Amino acid sequence: MPFANYKFPEGILDHARKEEIIHRTTEMFVEYFGEEVRPYTMVLIEDVADGGWGRADETLTLEKMGLPAKPI
Structure with a gap:
């Protein structure tokens, strides 16, 4: 599958x-x-809370990534 x-x-x-x-x-x-x-076929889309993930030892937020908080 x-x-x-x-x-x-x-x-x-x-x-x-x-x-x-x-x-x-x-x-x-x-x-x-x-x-x-x-x-x-299975497709799973997960919403991760803002600040709930990171990369290279840094917590990422929408603000840090320069992304809008509204849906696209």
Whole structure:
């Protein structure tokens, strides 16, 4: 079963954008593995609380990354 897991800062993606990511990811798996994988493809989008993740020993926030707090 193809599986993709995306993690984004909470609140940065609206419902329509999440649907687009799910659709495009599913289409990518179908392109690589064939139509028979469509019913078994799983895409998980997780919203991570602002400041709840980091890189290179630094906690990241939307402000630090210069990203808007509103959904895109």
